[in-house]
Amino acid sequence: MSSIILEARDIRYRYPRGMEAIGGISFHIRRREKIALVGPNGAGKSTLLSMFNGMIRPDSGIMFFDNQPIQYDNKSLRILRKRVGFVLQNPDRQIIAPTVYQDVAFGPTNLRYTENEVKNAVTLALQQVGLDGFERRPPHQLSSGEKKRVAIAGVLAMDPDMLVFDEPTSGLDPAGSEDIMELLDELNNEGKTVIISTHDVELAYPWADRAILMLKGEILREDIPEVAFGNPEFVRKAHLSIPTLLELHMELEKRGLPLQGKKPRTVLDMMHSIEMMFENTCCHIRPGMITVCNVDQESRDYLSTWLSRQPGISVGAMGTRAKQCAENSQIRLDFTYGVIDKCILKALLGEDSLIMTTESMVQRVNQRVEAYGKESGIHITVSLLEAVIFPDNRGPGGHI
Amino acid sequence: MFEELLEDIAQKNGLREVNTYLKLITGLGAILLCLISTSYIPPLFIALVLTGAILFLARVDAKTYAELFIVPIWFAVMSVAGIILISGGHDIFWRWDILPSFSLSITRESINQGMFVFFRVIGGMSAVCFISLTTPMTDIFTVFRQCRVPEIVLDLMMIIYRTIFIILDQVLQIYNAQVMRLGYSTWHESIHSFSSLCGAAFIASWNSGEDLIRAMDARCYDGKFAIMGETRPVEYIPLVALCAFLSISFTVVIFSEGITLM
Numbered sequence: 001m002s003s004i005i006l007e008a009r010d011i012r013y014r015y016p017r018g019m020e021a022i023g024g025i026s027f028h029i030r031r032r033e034k035i036a037l038v039g040p041n042g043a044g045k046s047t048l049l050s051m052f053n054g055m056i057r058p059d060s061g062i063m064f065f066d067n068q069p070i071q072y073d074n075k076s077l078r079i080l081r082k083r084v085g086f087v088l089q090n091p092d093r094q095i096i097a098p099t100v101y102q103d104v105a106f107g108p109t110n111l112r113y114t115e116n117e118v119k120n121a122v123t124l125a126l127q128q129v130g131l132d133g134f135e136r137r138p139p140h141q142l143s144s145g146e147k148k149r150v151a152i153a154g155v156l157a158m159d160p161d162m163l164v165f166d167e168p169t170s171g172l173d174p175a176g177s178e179d180i181m182e183l184l185d186e187l188n189n190e191g192k193t194v195i196i197s198t199h200d201v202e203l204a205y206p207w208a209d210r211a212i213l214m215l216k217g218e219i220l221r222e223d224i225p226e227v228a229f230g231n232p233e234f235v236r237k238a239h240l241s242i243p244t245l246l247e248l249h250m251e252l253e254k255r256g257l258p259l260q261g262k263k264p265r266t267v268l269d270m271m272h273s274i275e276m277m278f279e280n281t282c283c284h285i286r287p288g289m290i291t292v293c294n295v296d297q298e299s300r301d302y303l304s305t306w307l308s309r310q311p312g313i314s315v316g317a318m319g320t321r322a323k324q325c326a327e328n329s330q331i332r333l334d335f336t337y338g339v340i341d342k343c344i345l346k347a348l349l350g351e352d353s354l355i356m357t358t359e360s361m362v363q364r365v366n367q368r369v370e371a372y373g374k375e376s377g378i379h380i381t382v383s384l385l386e387a388v389i390f391p392d393n394r395g396p397g398g399h400i
Numbered sequence: 401m402f403e404e405l406l407e408d409i410a411q412k413n414g415l416r417e418v419n420t421y422l423k424l425i426t427g428l429g430a431i432l433l434c435l436i437s438t439s440y441i442p443p444l445f446i447a448l449v450l451t452g453a454i455l456f457l458a459r460v461d462a463k464t465y466a467e468l469f470i471v472p473i474w475f476a477v478m479s480v481a482g483i484i485l486i487s488g489g490h491d492i493f494w495r496w497d498i499l500p501s502f503s504l505s506i507t508r509e510s511i512n513q514g515m516f517v518f519f520r521v522i523g524g525m526s527a528v529c530f531i532s533l534t535t536p537m538t539d540i541f542t543v544f545r546q547c548r549v550p551e552i553v554l555d556l557m558m559i560i561y562r563t564i565f566i567i568l569d570q571v572l573q574i575y576n577a578q579v580m581r582l583g584y585s586t587w588h589e590s591i592h593s594f595s596s597l598c599g600a601a602f603i604a605s606w607n608s609g610e611d612l613i614r615a616m617d618a619r620c621y622d623g624k625f626a627i628m629g630e631t632r633p634v635e636y637i638p639l640v641a642l643c644a645f646l647s648i649s650f651t652v653v654i655f656s657e658g659i660t661l662m
Contacts, residue, residue, distance in 0.1 A: 053618060078620050086618045093611040094618075097626065098561045099538045105626030107619040118626065138538055140565035141411060154619065 004067065005031045005162060005193050006052065011061030013047060021047045022058065023217040029195065031161075034188050036204035036225070037197040039214035040239035045166075045197040046089070048214070052164050052195070053084040066161075082111060085155030089167040091147035092139075100126070100142075100150050101135035107158040125157040129183060130320025145176040152183070162193040169200055178337035181207055186319050189364060205229055205243040206265045206338075213238045226263040245270055268341040271348070272376050287378055288347040290369060293385040295325040296359045304329060306385065307354070314346050318357040318365075326356055340368045347380045354385075406468075410536040413458040419634045420539040422642050426450075427531035433649050434523040440516045441656040443523030446649055450526040458534050468529055469522075476521040484514040512660040537561055545627055555625045563608060570604045571597065 006029040013022040021044045029035055037045050050056040051063055054070055054077045063070045065080060088094040097103035104125050108118045126132050129149040139147060148168070155163065168184065169177035181203055188194045198204050204211060204225065211228040213220040213235075221227075221234045226246065229235060235242050242250070245264050253259055258277055264270040293303060307313065316335030317323045326333050334353075335342045343353040355365055366382055373379050410416075415423065430450060434443045454460050489507030497503040541561075544554055574597055578584065583593035 055614065055618060078622070081618060081620050088615065088618075092566050093608070094615045096559065096562060096612060096615060098541065098558045102558070102626045106616075106621075109624045109626040110620045110622040112622075112624075115627075136538065138407070138411065138536070138565075139562070140569075141408060158619070 003031050004028045005065070007064040007067075008051075009062045009064070011051065011058040011063060013051070013056060013058045021217050022051075024061070025217075025219055026061075027212065027219060027222055029162075029193060031193055032188065032191060033193055034184070034207060034209040035193075035195045036208035036211045037195065037214060038199065038201065038204055038211055038228075038238065038240060039197075039220075040199065042216075043214040043238075044217040045214055047217075049086070049164050049166050049195070049197055052162070053081050053086045055086070078111075082107075082158050083161045085158060085160035085163045087148075087151050087155050087163065087165045087168065089170055091144070091151040094151040094154065095139045095147060098138055099135065100131065100137050100139060100153075103139065103150060104153045104157050107154060111158060121157045121159070122153075125153040127321065128156055128187070129153045130324055132324075144171050145173075145179065148172065148176075148180060149183075156187070160192070162195065163187060165194070165196040167198055168196050169198065169203060175336070177203060182318070182337050183320060186361070189360060199240065201229060201240050201243050205246070213240075215239075226265065230263065249273070266338065266341050268344055268372070271345060272372075275348075276376075286350055287380045288350050288352040289381045289383065290343050290347055290365070291352070291354045291383055291385055292362055292365050293354060293356045294359055294362055295322045295356050298385055300325070300329045303356075303385070304331075307331065310352065310354075312351075314343070314351065314353040316343055316353065316355050318355055319361055321358050322356040322361075331356070340365055344369060344372055344380060348378070406532055407536060409460055409464065409533055413460060413534050415453075415458045415534040416536075417632055418534070418638045419632050420535055420543050422634060422638050423535045424531060424540075424543065426642055426645065427527045427535075429646050430527035430530070430649070431524050433646075433653055434520050434527065437520075437653045437656065439653075439656040439659040440512075440519040440661055441659055442649060442653045443519040445652050446523045447519070447526040449645060449649075450530045454526070454530055454533055458530075460533050465529065465533070469525060472521060472525050476518055480514040480518045483517055484510045486510075487513055508662050511662055515661045542627075551625070558625060559612070563605070563612070566608060567601065567605050571601050574600050574604075 008025055008027055010024050010026050011022055012020070012024055014020045025048065037048065039045050047056060051058055052065075054072060057072050065084065070076070070080060095103050097106055101122055104122045105118050108121045113121060122135070123132075126134065129152050131146065131149050131153060134142070134146070134150070139150060142150065152163075163184075165184070168180050172180060177200070184194050184196065185207070196204070196208075206225075208225050210223065211225045212222045213228055215238050220238055221231070225243075229240070229243055230246055230250070232242060245267070249259065249264050249270065259273045260276045262269070264273055307315070314334040315326070315331055316339035317326045317333050318339040323333070323336060339355055339357075343355055346353045357365065362384070369380050369382050430446045434446060437443060451465070454465055455462055484506055485504045487507075487510045488505060489509030491508035493506045493508070493511075495503060495505040538561075541554065541558055544557070578593045578597065582589070584590045
């Protein structure tokens with residue numbers, strides 16, 4: 001799908017008695033896109049984001065949402081804010097109510113849902129962010145990561161089409177940041193358009209479909225991440241740094257190494273490029289197999305017995321519900337983020353791995369592995385756990 | 401902070417899942433019985449039972465619980481000492497005539513009166529502790545809502561409750577920053593630091609207020625605050641325990657009428 005969900009036409013904004021915050025910006029965002037808005041402090045990222053749900057009205061220029069110009073009367077704003085969920089940088093500022101349940105229910109209640117609908121919306125939203133059972137906890141007892149999730153759930157409960165995050169990973173530890181980024185991926189996979197602002201280039205680079213570099217209220221560059229972050233000139237201007245992988249790739253190229261394929265966005269891509277240099281080396285090893293377990297369907301006992309018969313297998317969990325399931329069944333996880341890529345890397349080493357995930361993400365594993373297979377010519381077998389009838393008698397991973 | 405500590409304990413105490421009304425009736429009933437009793441025995445009995453409940457059923461740490469009593473016990477000891485010395489009686493143990501028209505004395509009656517007051521304080525205190533250690537504020541909001549407390553009052557209470565912790569946190573951070581830079585090293589410095597702390601706290605709360613409005617607007621605020629989900633059902637065993645506690649305490653009140661310590 002490529003229909004446009006949000007469009008800005010030459011918008012300008014000046015703070016009252018202040019400097020110009022946004023100076024003539026035009027861009028568009030398509031449905032189901034993942035956009036990273038990147039720039040230094042004071043570039044106008046937050047101001048621009050606040051325009052997406054009508055918190056700030058541009059002085060001139062028009063914003064379109066779903067091909068309709070944004071109206072600024074109360075009624076239209078309510079509809080807009082229901083459809084554009086906004087998650088603030090500081091969750092303490094966003095969480096209003098004394099308990100998690102009440103806070104997540106805040107939006108739906110004000111949208112006049114019935115009590116039952118509110119309850120369903122809250123339950124679903126808390127499930128999506130992996131906080132079931134937190135309903136009656138007061139927010140001040142939660143960790144920063146959990147607060148962030150509550151803030152996200154509060155917005156998800158209104159079932160918006162587009163999610164806007166201002167610095168989603170600020171104040172979180174690296175694993176917490178990866179968790180949040182993966183949650184954003186999951187939400188995007190469920191059909192939501194996701195826009196984030198950040199200055200963490202390393203996080204935005206592999207995640208985004210498109211990156212918008214901003215500087216002093218203007219768009220410096222708008223392109224796919226490889227291009228947007230790959231130009232040292234722009235990156236320097238925008239006070240950012242080139243992602244390590246990209247820099248490594250560029251340095252290797254400068255030294256005349258015959259790197260093939262596209263620019264690497266993940267460690268897997270990089271490995272692939274390097275392995276291609278030493279032709280065919282990888283094919284001496286028989287690739288391992290990736291087994292996918294749908295935690296919504298598979299019984300825990302079966303999974304545990306299956307795992308006990310596979311000593312040394314690497315286990316990764318993708319998605320919040322899968323991680324919870326692993327925790328409940330006391331399965332030790334080797335990977336909690338970037339799971340598919342890490343499992344493919346394992347497979348390339350000839351090792352087997354298991355991915356625990358939810359219904360909606362099963363297809364994604366297949367797609368990713370298939371895409372990799374097409375690109376690299378290495379076929380890795382992906383099988384669903386239920387389809388493995390004789391788990392002890394696995395066939396070898398296939399080859400091309 | 402201390403306030404947070406109490407609320408934290410209440411959030412994860414062993415009686416968290418018991419119906420809020422049962423817990424409130426236990427506490428309020430105990431206070432009422434302490435007040436109508438005419439002897440020191442019922443308050444003592446109530447204090448022992450509730451302390452047992454707090455320590456063993458709610459599984460509150462004994463040290464924390466004891467610390468809660470330090471301040472009120474000090475007040476109680478001082479006022480009881482006053483009562484014992486000032487109030488008169490016939491059976492005099494000790495007497496000191498300071499002035500011709502004023503004397504201090506310890507009598508049988510004054511000791512009885514003093515101990516009665518003392519145990520009432522202990523009984524009432526344990527009842528209050530029982531409520532505050534087993535019933536988090538968030539559950540009490542639900543009760544208020546069901547008791548038809550006006551919406552606007554309740555909404556304000558909830559926002560205040562939420563904001564207290566945010567501002568407390570900010571104040572603590574500012575305070576620590578001041579201490580780190582020796583803001584409280586001299587008396588003069590302390591006054592200065594404290595005044596700037598108050599100013600900063602005011603500005604911080606003003607800002608949070610504005611942020612709050614923005615956050616509510618962003619989520620389609622329309623004058624409604626979500627009500628808390630379900631209340632927990634009245635279960636059989638806690639109900640029986642409550643009835644047993646209240647009726648036994650009441651019996652103790654009746655049978656101990658007029659019994660004094662000495």
